[in-house]
Amino acid sequence: MKIFSIAKSRLAFLLVFAVLLLIGAPFSQGKVYLNINDPDLVPFPIAVADFTSPRRTNDIIARNIQNVLCNDLMLSGLFRVIGSKDFPLKAKKDSILLDFSDLDVWDGSGVDVVLTGSFGIVGNSLIGKFRLYDLVEKKFMRGLRYEGKIKDWRHIAHKIANEVVAQITGEEGIFDTKIAFVSNRTGNKEIYLIDFDGENLIQITHNGSINILPRWTADGKKLLYTSYMKRNPDLYAVDLSSRENYRISYQTGINASPAWSPDGEKMVLMLKHNDRSHLFLMKVGAKKSIRLTSGKVNYTSPSWSPDGKQITFVSDRSGNPQIYKMDVDTKKMERLTYHGQYNVTPAWSPKGDWIAFCSRQGQLFTIFFITPDGRQLRQLTYGACNNEEPTWSPEGRYLAFSSTREGRSAIYVMNVNGTHQRELVKFQGEAMNPSWSPYLK
C-alpha cells in the first residue's frame, strides 16, 4: 500500500489498487495508551461508532468493515470494544457520525478513545475514511482516507485495525498477516493460507500429492514447501501472486523445512547427507550450499535468531531429540534442553528473548518456552491433548500452533502468555504445520 500526500489525491483517486491518504498528523510514535508488555495488561476500552456509507446509500460494506476490524481488535486480546448500543446516552445520537463535534458527551464514560468510520462504493472503488478521537484530551488523534478495490474490503478493515493498534500501543499491528498450514481436507495433504482472523481460506497447492511443512520467504511473497510429487521429498516454491510453483531443491532424500534468515539473504534447510538429515546454509543466488552439521546423527527443524547470527534446531545426537543452538559463523553448538526425552520444533521469537518448542511430557506434547541461554523454562499449554509446532506472529505477541484438543489436529492461536486461545478455522479434516507470515506489505 502506497502513501500519498494530499496534493496527489486526484492521482491517487485514479489508482486501481488501494492507496492510503494521510489527512491527520503525520504518523508519530507519540503517546502510548496501552503498554503491551505489561504482564497485568487490562484490555483497553475503545468505543466504535457505527460505520455508514457517506450518503447512507449502502451501509452494508461499511458495516462489514466495522465488523471485521472490531473482531480483529477483540481477537487481539488488547481491546475491549464498546459498540454504539453501549454508548453514553448523549453520544448515541452521534453514533453514525464521522465527526464527534462534542466530545464532552463522553465525560465519565470510562472510555478513552472512540473510532468512527464511513465507507461506500463509488464506481468500481471502495472509498472511505476513519477517525480516532482521544476522549480524555478531547482531540482528534488520527484519520486516514482509503481507496481501493471493492474486493479488498476485508484487507482494508485489517489495515484500520493495524492503525488502531499502532496508535494505542505504539507497535505495528499484524491483522493483515496470514498463516500457512497443511490440511488433509481434500483427502491428501495440501498447503493452505488463511488470514489472522480465520477468514479468507485459500488452497495454495492442488497437486494431489503429499505436501508438507510450508515456510515463508523473508519478504512474504513466496511459500516454500516439501512435496512428494516426484517420488522424493523435494522443496518447491510457490509465488503467491502468480501462483506458479517451481522445484527449487531436489537432492535425493530430504529437502525440507527451510528457514529464511531475517535479512532474506540466506536460508538453512534440511538435506540428506550420509543417510541422515543435516542442516545446510544456502545463500540466495549461490550455487553451492554449505553444510553446517556433521556426524551420523540427525539435525532438523532450523529457526533463525532475529539478529540472523544464530540458529536453533533439533538434534538426536544425545540419543533422542533435543533443542540446540549454533552460531552460524563459528558453528559453535550448544544444547539448550535437558528436561524430557523428546523436544522438537524450536521457533526463535522475533524479539529474541524466547525459543518456543514442543516437548513430550509423558504421552502428551506440550508447548514450552526456553530462554536462548537455556536457563529459564516456561510451560505455555496444559490439558489432556497435544499442543505442537509453535510459530510466532511477526511482532512476537501471538503464537499459532497445532492442537488435538477437539480430537482431530487443528490450528490454534494464543497470546504469548498462553491466554486467548482460539481455533483459527473450523472445517472437516485435519490441519497441521502452521507457519506465520512475516509482515506483508
Next chain:
Amino acid sequence: MIKRFQGLIIFICLVGFWVGGCASKTKTKMEPMVTPEIKEEVKVEPGQIEAEEKPTGIFQSEVTETDLEQSLVAKKYPGIEGEFFDSSMLKDTHFAFDKSDLTPLSRNILTENVSLLKKFRDVKIQIEGHCDERGSTGYNLALGERRAASVKNYLISLGISSNRLSTISYGEEMPIDPRHNEEAWAKNRRSHMILMEK
C-alpha cells in the same frame, strides 16, 4: 537329482521372464510368465506351500520365488510419480518409538525377504521408512530416513548390492492404520520394501 536339475532350469527361465516383464515400459501389471507344465507344480495358494511342498523338499525355494512373482501387484501412490510393484510376501519390519534399531525379529524378516529377492538380480528395491503420527513432521522425516537406512545397511550386509537399493522417508505421511492409538502407531512405525522397474 535329475528332477532337481529340471527345477533349476525352470527357475532360471522364470527369472528371465520375470526380469523381461519388468523391463517392459508399457506394462502396467506384471503377468505371471509361467509355462503350462510349471504351473501344474507351482501354482499353490499361499498357506498351502508348507503342506504340499515341504514333504518333497525339492521345490521349496523355487516355489516361494514364483509365489513372490505371482504376489506382485503393480501400484501407484496417489499424487506420487512412478509405478512400482508391491508384494504382501515382502514383510515390513517394525520399530520402537523414536528408534531405528533392527530387532532380532526384524533381522529374520529381512533375511527372509532377501532370500526371496536375491535371485532377481536386476530389480531395484526401494526401502520406505515410516513413522507414527506422534512428534514433529520434520523430525519424523529424518527418523524415517534413519529407519530406511538401517534396513538398507542390513540388506547390504546380506549381500544385496547397494546400487540396487534406494531409500525414501515418508515420515509420518503414510500411515497404514489411520487410528490414533498404540495399536495403530505400532503398525505405522515400519519399513516397507517395494520393487521398482529396472
